[in-house]
Amino acid sequence: MTEQMKKKIEQFCIAxxxxxxxxxIVVGVSGGADSVFLIYFLKEIMERWELRxxxxxxxxGIRGKEALHDEQYTKELSKRFSIPCTIFRENIPKRATEWKMTEEEAGRTYRYQCFEKVRxxxxxxxxxxxHHQNDQAETVLFQMLRGSSLRGLGGIRPKRxxxxRPLLLCNREEIENSLxxxxxxxxxxQTNGQxxxxxxxxxxxxxPAMQKYIQPKAAQHIAKSGMYLQEVMEYLxxxxxxxxxxxVTQLQEEQINGYRIRRSDFVQLPSVMQKEIIMKLFEQTAGRKKxxxxxxVEETVKIFLGETGKKAMLPYHMIAERSYEDLYLYRKEEQSKHVEFWEDELVLGKTYIFQIENEKQMQVTFYRKDISEMKENNQKKLCTKCFDYDKMGIMPIxxxxxxxxxxxIDANGHTKKxxxxxxxxxxxxxxxKETPVxxxxDHIVWIPLLGRVSPYYYLTESTTRVLCAQTANNERLCMAK
Ligand SMILES: Nc1ncnc2c1ncn2[C@@H]1O[C@H](COP(=O)(O)OP(=O)(O)OP(=O)(O)O)[C@@H](O)[C@H]1O
Incomplete structure (x- = not known):
């Protein structure tokens, strides 16, 4: 590796x-050129930076012999560099079916879990x-084509x-030449990207068409624009x-989660900043962006700049309101308490994935079955939990x-908060707050993390319809050192 290249990457890392x-540092090495180059670079600077x-x-578990070859190659390379190595083996197609994801998504999800586990x-x-400059250019273009927000157009971040991602400024050609x-x-x-x-x-x-017909350094320039946009967004x-x-002032009233802005302050802001402030108000009030x-955002701007007394009803039961010289964004906790669709209504067959402590994930899929069908196929065994659907009347959330x-908490109807x-x-x-139920x-049927089911929904002799929950936790199959 030339001193110049080493310096370029180090400077990027410092900046x-x-x-x-x-x-x-845990290093994800697939055996491909990019990650081999990454471990090679880190090995080169290891002593000077005193890295571990x-x-x-x-x-x-997708590409059979070829995958075994990559695994073997990575092991040998690590040995040659005297760097310890952990190999995970997983049946990703099976995981993808379980998680209701594409194989690509399941592979990516599993990879990041493994990295984090070892870290x-x-x-x-x-x-x-x-990830390198070409990945960056592809991401920026992809986001642009799907109509992403300005933030998305910045592409891959060097750090999240x-x-x-130390190689974001290196292009594929220089990586391969260097190796x-x-x-x-x-x-x-062979299947890369297929x-x-x-x-x-x-x-x-x-x-390639852009590079052939328009600008030979198109990928480099697109990637650089993305990085520049990232800087702009950070500044913003x-x-x-x-x-x-x-x-912005937080409201102090009981049962209201919300904020106030003086209208005279808001109207002075440039339009882009008005939208940014509103987006942040949403996040603060609702606790999420999804x-x-x-x-x-645009509807709220309209309310804030419009006539006094007008209101807009927004997701998560948020309300935007202009009242004379003050603008409000708030959520009445009392009100949301009685609204059933606080979150999405349960979708049967959909796999819900959520984080539990320490970045671990848990997945749960719900099905509805007739009791006769369950008895016939002895399906109860397949279910993690069963609930009496007759007693529910409506689909839970x-x-x-x-x-x-x-x-x-018991069959006599005693309850606990x-x-x-x-x-x-x-x-x-x-x-x-992050533990789904x-x-x-307000009646809790099941707390997955504690494995607790309300006795009210236990199956009885007279149950005819059953709601089943199947859970799967990500456990690695093999960890060889
Ligand atoms: N099988 C693997 N084992 C270890 N690390 C891997 C493996 N596959 C990929 N990586 C690491 O992840 C990096 C990115 O890989 P890749 O571009 O395939 O995509 P990705 O994580 O799916 O991201 P995206 O599709 O968003 O670009 C690789 O350069 C490598 O560092």
């Missing part, structure tokens, strides 16, 4: 706060993966949580937070806890 002296490195390779076990500081010069071989994935039609088209048709975020601090659209939730059950179940305070109104 983006990716590496620090004495860091412990650990390679992780995942065999997805935590070793107490390391980061997980390095080998524990994940770091060739050092006589370091690598594996080639399952991902859009990405494949961008990689193999669109970017900082500005937004500064202005937010100055003009399901909030740019149309909601799989949602996060809210105040007022309670559960039957959900918050108390969490305390008794030793679920840490910070995690309680199955509920009908």
């Amino acid at each position: 983006n706060d990716l590496l620090h002296k004495k860091d412990g 490195l650990h390679v992780v390779h995942i065999n997805h 935590q076990e070793l107490g390391f500081d980061a997980v390095a993966i080998a 949580g524990y994940i770091i 060739q010069e050092e006589h370091i071989s690598y594996c080639t994935d 399952n991902d039609y859009t990405r494949n088209a961008i990689r193999n048709c669109i970017i 975020d900082r500005e937004r937070d500064r202005i937010y601090e100055r003009i 399901d909030i659209t740019t149309a909601n 799989f949602r996060y806890p809210r105040s007022g939730d309670y559960m039957w 959900l918050s108390r059950i969490f305390i008794d179940g030793k679920i840490p305070a910070a995690q309680r 199955l509920a009908i109104g």
Whole structure:
């Protein structure tokens, strides 16, 4: 590796706060050119930076012999570099069916779980993966084509949580040339990208055409624009937070979660900042971004700049309102308590995936069955939990806890507050809000994390219809050191 290239990557790492002296780094190595180059680069600087490195390779159980070859190659390379290596083997097609994802998505999800698992076990500081400039250009173009927001157009970030991407400024050609010069071989994935039609088209048709007909350095320029946009967005975020601090006041009324802005402050802001502030208000009030659209933002701007007394009803029961000189965005907790569709209504057959403590994931899929069908096929064994659907009357909701939730704790109808059950179940305070429950109104049917079912919904002799829940936790199949 030339000194110049090493310097370029190191400078990128420093500028983006990716590496620090004495860091412990898990490195995702597939055996392909990019990740082989990444481990080679990190090995080169290891001594000077006093790094501790650990390679992780995942065999997805998809490409048979070829996958075994990649696994073997990664093991040998790690040995040659004297870096410890952990191999995971998983049947990703099976996982994909269970998780109701494409194989690509399931592979990616599983990979990130493995990286994080090893990072935590070793107490390391980061997980390095080998996305590079061409990946960046593909992502930016892809986002542009699907009509993404400005944030999405920035593409891949050099750092997200524990994940770091030191090679984002290197292009594929220089990576491959560099490996060739050092006589370091690598594996080639024959199926690379085949399952991902859009990405494949961008990689193999669109970017080459741009480079042939318009600009030979198209990929490089697109990637650079993305990185530049990231910088702009970071600046905008900082500005937004500064202005937010100055003009937004939290409401103190009981049962209301909301904020106030003086209209005179809001109208002075440039339009882009008005929208940024509103988006942040949504996040603060609702506690999440999902399901909030740019149309909601625009509607709120209209209310805030429009006539006094007008209101807009928004997702998560939020209300935007202008009242003379003040603008409000709030959510009445009392009101939301009695509304059934606080979260989505349960969708049968859909797999719900959620984080439980320490980034672990849990998955649950719901089915509805007749009791005769279950008895016939002895299906009860396949279900993690069964509930009496006759007693439900309506489809329950799989949602996060809210105040007022309670559960039957015995067959006589004695109840206990959900918050108390969490305390008794030793679920840490910070995690309680993020622990999904199955509920009908405020009556909790099931708490998956504690494995508790309300006795009210136990199956009885007279049950005719059953709601079943099947859970699957991600457990690795093999971990060889
Ligand atoms: N089988 C694997 N074992 C270990 N690390 C892997 C494996 N596959 C990929 N990686 C790591 O993840 C990086 C990115 O891989 P890849 O581009 O295939 O996609 P991805 O994570 O699916 O991301 P995206 O599709 O969003 O670009 C690789 O450069 C490598 O560092």
